Amino acid sequence: MELALSLGEQPSKPFPKSSRSRDLGFCMAPAVENRVRFPWLTDNHGDGRGLDVNRLSLAVAEESEEGAVVSSPNSAVSSFQMDFGRIRNGSKRGKRDLKGAEAERASDDDDELNGSTRKKLRLSKEQSAFLEESFKEHNTLNPKQKLALAKQLNLRPRQVEVWFQNRRARTKLKQTEVDCEYLKRCCETLTEENKRLQKELQELRALKISQPFYMHSPTTTLTMCPSCERVATAKASAAGCQHQRLLLL
DNA sequence: TACGTCGACGACATTACGTCA
DNA sequence: GTTGACGTAATGTCGTCGACG
Numbered sequence: 001m002e003l004a005l006s007l008g009e010q011p012s013k014p015f016p017k018s019s020r021s022r023d024l025g026f027c028m029a030p031a032v033e034n035r036v037r038f039p040w041l042t043d044n045h046g047d048g049r050g051l052d053v054n055r056l057s058l059a060v061a062e063e064s065e066e067g068a069v070v071s072s073p074n075s076a077v078s079s080f081q082m083d084f085g086r087i088r089n090g091s092k093r094g095k096r097d098l099k100g101a102e103a104e105r106a107s108d109d110d111d112e113l114n115g116s117t118r119k120k121l122r123l124s125k126e127q128s129a130f131l132e133e134s135f136k137e138h139n140t141l142n143p144k145q146k147l148a149l150a151k152q153l154n155l156r157p158r159q160v161e162v163w164f165q166n167r168r169a170r171t172k173l174k175q176t177e178v179d180c181e182y183l184k185r186c187c188e189t190l191t192e193e194n195k196r197l198q199k200e201l202q203e204l205r206a207l208k209i210s211q212p213f214y215m216h217s218p219t220t221t222l223t224m225c226p227s228c229e230r231v232a233t234a235k236a237s238a239a240g241c242q243h244q245r246l247l248l249l
Numbered sequence: 250t251a252c253g254t255c256g257a258c259g260a261c262a263t264t265a266c267g268t269c270a
Numbered sequence: 271g272t273t274g275a276c277g278t279a280a281t282g283t284c285g286t287c288g289a290c291g
Contacts, residue, residue: 120266120279162280165259
């Protein structure tokens with residue numbers, strides 16, 4: 001039996017840095033990938049980039065443009081317009097956010113840092129659905145895609161980025177659960193097989209003790225049935241598997 | 250060419266908030 | 271109204287890579 005799993009092989013960084021080249025797509029052991037396929041693992045665009053958000057439903061965007069910002073059905077406040085009070089003082093990430101293209105993250109946060117604690121918003125169903133669709137297309141985003149999505153959903157680019165990060169983490173967690181289940185089943189099967197072989201070994205030993213002369217007979221051979229892989233002597237096979245009996249005929 | 254630095258980004262662990270039973 | 275569990279948005283940290291001097 002072949003355990004076609006990669007859990008044990010996974011390095012501390014299961015997603016290799018190949019994704020840095022924007023090739024998009026999870027790095028899963030081939031066998032795992034074959035067992036559980038995600039539609040977005042295949043790059044329909046060939047070059048692995050170029051998410052065309054315009055292909056997706058525009059319903060949300062249209063609604064947003066009208067100013068009727070979509071809000072969570074469970075939230076009384078618009079999910080976009082809530083404050084984002086963030087504690088970002090002197091942290092490595094905070095510094096990085098103030099540099100280069102990432103400055104946009106900080107700039108649009110600056111006017112929202114009044115509070116001392118961060119406010120967590122919940123994305124609306126429409127936003128989540130839209131992001132989900134995008135994720136199915138590509139599980140990573142290049143800056144352009146990120147900006148386009150953010151604009152379309154009226155979110156901050158950072159929010160889109162975080163959503164994708166969390167989504168990848170959730171996907172991986174699910175995959176790990178699936179793999180664990182599979183391994184469990186494999187383990188059970190192997191345990192059963194091991195029990196059966198142990199039993200068979202005991203029977204053979206018993207046979208050897210009870211019929212020492214027979215076993216030492218030069219004409220006696222142990223054969224393994226290619227069909228059920230049971231080991232048996234020519235004589236014992238008469239009481240063993242039917243395949244052996246057929247072979248003897 | 251080798252090397253150090255920097256910015257960007259992803260994974261991962263963790264925190265904190267919103268929701269619901 | 272309170273509480274604990276759960277889902278998830280957000281944060282912090284680390285490692286890696288490519289660009290650049």
